[in-house]
Amino acid sequence: MSKNSDFSNNSKADDFLQLVTFKIGNEKFGIDILKVKEIIRMVDITKVPKSPYFVDGVINLRGKVIPIINIRVRFEMKRVKSDSNTRIIVFELGSKIIGFIVDEVNEVLRIPNSSIEKPPELITDIDTKYISSLAIWNNQMIILLDLNKILTISEQ
Amino acid sequence: MPEFDAEMLEIMESFFVETEELLDNLGQDLTRLDRGDSDPDLLNGIFRSVHTIKGTSSFLGFGKMCELAHGSEDLFNRIRKAELQVTPERMDVIFDVYDLFRSLLKKIRTEGNDEIDLTDILAKLQAVNQHESSKITSDEIGKQIDKKTNDVTLKKTSPPNSNKPIEPADTTVRVDVKRLDSLMNLVGELVLSRNRLFQYIHQPPNQIDTNFIKNLKESSDQINLITSEIQMAVMNARMVAIEKLFNKIPRLIRDLSKNLGKNINLQISGEETELDKTIIEELNDPLIHIIRNAVDHGIETSKERETIGKDPKGTVKIKAEYNGNQIIITIEDDGRGLDVEYLKKKAVEKELITESQAEQMPQRDVLNLIFQPGLSTADTLTNISGRGVGMDVVKTNISKLKGIIDIESEAGQGTKIILKLPLTLAIIQTLLAKIGSEIFSIPLDSVVEVIRISSYEIETVNGNEVVLIRESVLPLLRISDIFDIEEKSQKSSWIYVVVIGLAEKRIGLIVDFLLGQNEIVIKSLGDYLGKVPGIAGSTILGDGRVVMILDVSDIMKLSKEKLTQVKIRNKSKWYQEIPFEV
Numbered sequence: 035m036s037k038n039s040d041f042s043n044n045s046k047a048d049d050f051l052q053l054v055t056f057k058i059g060n061e062k063f064g065i066d067i068l069k070v071k072e073i074i075r076m077v078d079i080t081k082v083p084k085s086p087y088f089v090d091g092v093i094n095l096r097g098k099v100i101p102i103i104n105i106r107v108r109f110e111m112k113r114v115k116s117d118s119n120t121r122i123i124v125f126e127l128g129s130k131i132i133g134f135i136v137d138e139v140n141e142v143l144r145i146p147n148s149s150i151e152k153p154p155e156l157i158t159d160i161d162t163k164y165i166s167s168l169a170i171w172n173n174q175m176i177i178l179l180d181l182n183k184i185l186t187i188s189e190q
Numbered sequence: 191m192p193e194f195d196a197e198m199l200e201i202m203e204s205f206f207v208e209t210e211e212l213l214d215n216l217g218q219d220l221t222r223l224d225r226g227d228s229d230p231d232l233l234n235g236i237f238r239s240v241h242t243i244k245g246t247s248s249f250l251g252f253g254k255m256c257e258l259a260h261g262s263e264d265l266f267n268r269i270r271k272a273e274l275q276v277t278p279e280r281m282d283v284i285f286d287v288y289d290l291f292r293s294l295l296k297k298i299r300t301e302g303n304d305e306i307d308l309t310d311i312l313a314k315l316q317a318v319n320q321h322e323s324s325k326i327t328s329d330e331i332g333k334q335i336d337k338k339t340n341d342v343t344l345k346k347t348s349p350p351n352s353n354k355p356i357e358p359a360d361t362t363v364r365v366d367v368k369r370l371d372s373l374m375n376l377v378g379e380l381v382l383s384r385n386r387l388f389q390y391i392h393q394p395p396n397q398i399d400t401n402f403i404k405n406l407k408e409s410s411d412q413i414n415l416i417t418s419e420i421q422m423a424v425m426n427a428r429m430v431a432i433e434k435l436f437n438k439i440p441r442l443i444r445d446l447s448k449n450l451g452k453n454i455n456l457q458i459s460g461e462e463t464e465l466d467k468t469i470i471e472e473l474n475d476p477l478i479h480i481i482r483n484a485v486d487h488g489i490e491t492s493k494e495r496e497t498i499g500k501d502p503k504g505t506v507k508i509k510a511e512y513n514g515n516q517i518i519i520t521i522e523d524d525g526r527g528l529d530v531e532y533l534k535k536k537a538v539e540k541e542l543i544t545e546s547q548a549e550q551m552p553q554r555d556v557l558n559l560i561f562q563p564g565l566s567t568a569d570t571l572t573n574i575s576g577r578g579v580g581m582d583v584v585k586t587n588i589s590k591l592k593g594i595i596d597i598e599s600e601a602g603q604g605t606k607i608i609l610k611l612p613l614t615l616a617i618i619q620t621l622l623a624k625i626g627s628e629i630f631s632i633p634l635d636s637v638v639e640v641i642r643i644s645s646y647e648i649e650t651v652n653g654n655e656v657v658l659i660r661e662s663v664l665p666l667l668r669i670s671d672i673f674d675i676e677e678k679s680q681k682s683s684w685i686y687v688v689v690i691g692l693a694e695k696r697i698g699l700i701v702d703f704l705l706g707q708n709e710i711v712i713k714s715l716g717d718y719l720g721k722v723p724g725i726a727g728s729t730i731l732g733d734g735r736v737v738m739i740l741d742v743s744d745i746m747k748l749s750k751e752k753l754t755q756v757k758i759r760n761k762s763k764w765y766q767e768i769p770f771e772v
Contacts, residue, residue, distance in 0.1 A: 080736040081628065082715065083673035084722050092715065094730045099713045130718045185718065 051150065053143050053169070055176055056123065056136040058105055063136075064143065064169060064176040069125045073139055076120045086187045093133065095124065103134040108184055109164070127181055134184075143176070145169050150178070205246060207362060209295055212239050213288070214437070220288055221440040224281045233270035240266055243291065247304075254304040255294045261308075261315045262287045268319065280318045285441075286311060363467050365427045373423045376416055383412045421617060430470050432510045432519075433461035435477060439508060442478065446485040453492045454485060455503045460510035465517055469611060472591055473519075476584040480521050480607050481506070483580065488525030488605055498602070500524070516635065517613060522606040528599040530556045537562070552662070557597045558694040561585040585693045589743050592635055595693050618712060620729075620739065622705035623688060626675040629737050631710060631729055632699070636742040638691040640704065645683050657687070657698065664689065665749070666698045672724060672748045690742050697749060699740075712739060724748055 053064035054073070079091040079102050088108035092099050102122060106113060119138035124131065153168045166180035216239045219232055244259035262284070268274040290311055294304045387409040395402055436458050447454045465473075489495075489504035496502050507522040534548040537559050543551070563582040588595045593611035612618065612635040619634040641659065648655050648666065655666040666687065669675050687698040710729040715722060726741035 078735070080728070080738065082719060082722055082728075082738065083675070083724060085719055089719065092719075092728060092736050094734050094736045097730065099715060099728045099730070099736055101716055101719050130716065132716075132718055 049147050050144050051147060051169075053145060053176065053178070054123070055140040055143055056121070057138050057140060058109075058136055059111055062140070062174055062176050064145075064178050065123065065125065065181070066178075067142060069127070069181070071124045071126050071131065074122050074124065074133075076116045076122060076135070090135070093122070095131075095133075098131070100124065100131050100133055103132060103184070105134050105136070105184065125181065127185065130185075132185065143171060145171050145176075153177075201250070205250060206295070206299060209243060209246065212243060213291055213295065214434075215239060216291075217288060217441060218437050220281075220284060221437075221444070223276060224285075224444065225440075226276075228276070230270065233266070237263065237266045237270050252294070252298060252304045254306055254308055255291070255298075258287060258290060258294065258308055258311065261312050265315060265319045274319070277318075283311075283314045283318045286314065363428060363430065369423065369427050373420070373427065376420045376423055380413070380416045380420065383409060383416055387413065425466070425613075425617075426464075428466050428468075429464035430467045431461065432463050432465055432470065432517075435470055435473060436461045436508065436510070438474075438478075439481065442481060443485065443506065446482060450486060451491060452485055452489050453503045454489060455505045457505065457507045459508075463510040463512060463517060465611070466613065469591055472587055473609075473611075476587045476609075477519070477521070479580050479584050481508070484521060484523040484525065484605065488523040488527075490526055513610075517611050519609040519611070520606060521609075522604065524604040527601045527603050527605050528557055528560070528597070529601050530599075533557070533559055554662075557599055560597070561595075561694060589693050592633065592742070593693075594636075594691055597694075617709060619707060619709050621688060621707055622731075622737070623686075623699075623701040624703040624705055625669045625701050628675050629705065629731075629735070630669070630701075631737050631739040632688055632690065633726070633739065633742060634707065636690045636692060638689045638696060641687050641689060641698075643685050643687055645685055648685070659689075659698075662696075664696060664698045666700055667745070667749045668700045672745065690745070692742050692746050695746055697746060699745070710739070 052067040054067050054070050055062055055064045057063070074095070077093050079093055081091040082089065082101070085091075085101075088104055090102050090104045090107075092101050104113070114137070116135070121136055121139045122133045123136055123139070124133040149171050150167050150169045153162055153165045164180055164184050165177055167178045169176040169178060216236065219236045219239070222232055223236065240259050240263045244256055244263055247253075247255035247259060265274070265280070265284070269276060269280075274280070290306065290308070294306055297306060298304050387406070390402070390406055390409060439458060440456060443454050443456045446452070484506055485504075489506070490498075490500075492502035495504065505524045507520070509518075509520045509522075511518050530553055533556050534543075534551065537543045537556075538545055538548050542559065542562050548556075560581045561584075585595060588609060588611070591611050593609055596608040596610075597605065598608070599605040612633075620631040621634055621637055621640070623630055623632060643657055647657050649657065655668075657664050657666055664687075686701050686704055688701055688704075689696055689698050691697075708731075710731075712727040713729055714727050715725065724741055724744045726739045726744075728736050728738055730736055
């Protein structure tokens with residue numbers, strides 16, 4: 035665990051962003067912790083016919099049926115088999131509760147806003163339209179995703 | 191609704207609910223009065239209703255409503271004191287008054303005021319509120335009224351009132367206190383069971399022995415039983431007797447008979463049968479339409495009937511009854527029935543089917559043609575029905591309720607329309623079927639039957655699979671045709687087919703296994719996925735698995751794209767052309 039908190043009295047909560055970081059493939063990502071409802075282990079996913087290509091299906095979360103997105107597929111990466119590290123991050127976007135599959139979940143980081151910048155073009159394999167910003171922290175590049183764009187099912 | 195403050199709104203809401211109820215009762219009472227019922231209690235009841243309306247409308251400042259109530263109150267008072275007789279002429283005016291009350295209430299609801307011109311109705315009231323000896327005066331007034339042909343108020347009340355749009359739906363339900371008490375009791379029992387189970391789990395004995403397991407099992411069984419009963423009790427609380435709907439029918443028949451010059455004997459039974467409130471609301475329009483058809487096109491005029499040896503009075507029978515988990519509503523008339531040949535001719539004319547198709551079509555399919563938009567056997571459009579857009583709307587409404595509609599008819603004898611509706615929409619019985627690697631849930635209300643056929647019986651024509659069942663062609667559908675499911679290769683020669691039906695259409699769904707029946711709660715797929723074609727929702731099985739529920743109506747639509755006209759060989763080995771309408 036890296037030392038990542040700065041408890042000086044000058045800093046206000048607004049200057050920091052708390053992120054849950056996770057990995058998909060070789061890239062490290064972060065999502066605002068306030069949006070995360072829970073993180074669960076991988077479970078069986080029931081397929082939903084005629085759903086968008088990146089929706090793997092739905093799961094039963096304590097009696098509620100929620101859809102599960104496969105971000106790898108969304109980013110046009112290869113599908114992989116789930117292993118003991120695979121997790122599902124359940125988040126809330128507006129009134130919708132949705133989960134997405136990640137290869138592994140890492141630590142929660144508290145990153146100052148000053149470390150967050152707009153992404154340069156063509157930095158990764160991932161279509162930059164899905165990236166909202168980048169954070170550089172401890173020599174790591176953490177990609178912050180634009181969940182709205184990822185979820186939007188565009189007319190084909 | 192105009193801006194009322196919160197307290198006022200509450201008062202207004204009560205006013206609406208109460209007055210609606212008063213008017214409902216008044217409507218029923220007036221129909222009885224019209225039929226000749228002279229029970230003093232009835233007359234008193236009518237007077238009281240009008241008197242109450244006068245009071246409440248005056249209290250809230252609705253001047254016109256009060257005026258109308260005041261004007262008619264006197265008439266009712268005289269009738270109940272036997273100073274005046276109930277005559278058809280008076281009843282006409284009374285019904286006009288009743289309709290105007292409804293209009294006023296509606297105006298108050300939608301516009302906040304009751305400004306409707308009452309001069310004509312008040313004049314009419316005055317005219318009938320006199321003894322027969324002063325008939326001259328009423329004739330004179332009548333002439334004056336006739337002169338005002340452009341009067342909007344008159345026009346509003348003269349067409350058959352069955353054409354009036356339905357009042358804004360009432361979002362409350364009256365629940366018998368007994369039902370709530372029973373629910374309270376059940377909840378009490380549930381609490382006790384829960385406590386028992388809770389205690390077992392949180393304070394288990396030192397040794398988990400068979401006794402403990404037995405106690406747990408008993409607790410679970412108890413909770414199971416009580417939950418089912420609570421489910422029934424809550425469903426019951428939402429139920430409303432179909433009487434609410436049936437009560438409008440005598441008035442409807444009266445108006446229709448009058449306007450169309452038919453003589454009708456109405457028989458209603460089963461009005462105590464109860465339905466979920468939402469279903470009753472949706473049934474209103476289809477029912478009215480079917481009855482209009484029966485009176486307008488079905489029943490012949492008295493003269494015609496006499497000529498062919500029938501009772502000059504036509505009979506319309508409306509019945510509601512339970513059948514298992516469904517409610518069956520039948521509307522039967524002894525009129526001219528549907529002319530199959532005429533239907534065929536019209537369908538060919540409108541290019542819905544070809545001549546050769548028409549020749550070979552079995553009677554049941556011909557009768558079902560009336561559900562096609564655009565097909566109306568009325569040569570002239572009447573004000574009431576015959577626009578040719580009615581029956582297909584009825585079918586759509588019934589399908590929305592996940593119901594089935596059937597027609598039986600004998601030319602010259604009459605027509606019978608049978609509606610089959612499920613009792614509830616949120617918790618349903620389903621059939622679990624395994625198709626390939628997936629399990630699907632099929633709503634049992636849409637399942638007509640389950641059959642087992644051998645793979646040899648399947649005929650493939652034009653790329654479509656069909657099977658001949660009891661002389662009727664059943665199109666077959668494989669789920670892999672519409673969803674991307676991998677199918678198991680068919681090793682066995684036996685094939686299970688679930689015949690699903692919607693309105694009058696039937697299709698056979700090929701499944702691998704039947705896993706049994708269960709009762710499930712429909713869960714939507716959520717806002718994100720929204721409505722997926724072919725899927726009505728999902729549910730969670732006892733083991734935690736999520737299963738998709740098939741949307742029968744979507745499946746029918748999706749399969750239509752796959753199926754086209756079919757030629758098959760029937761038993762006597764000559765070719766038939768049967769139109770493939772799914």
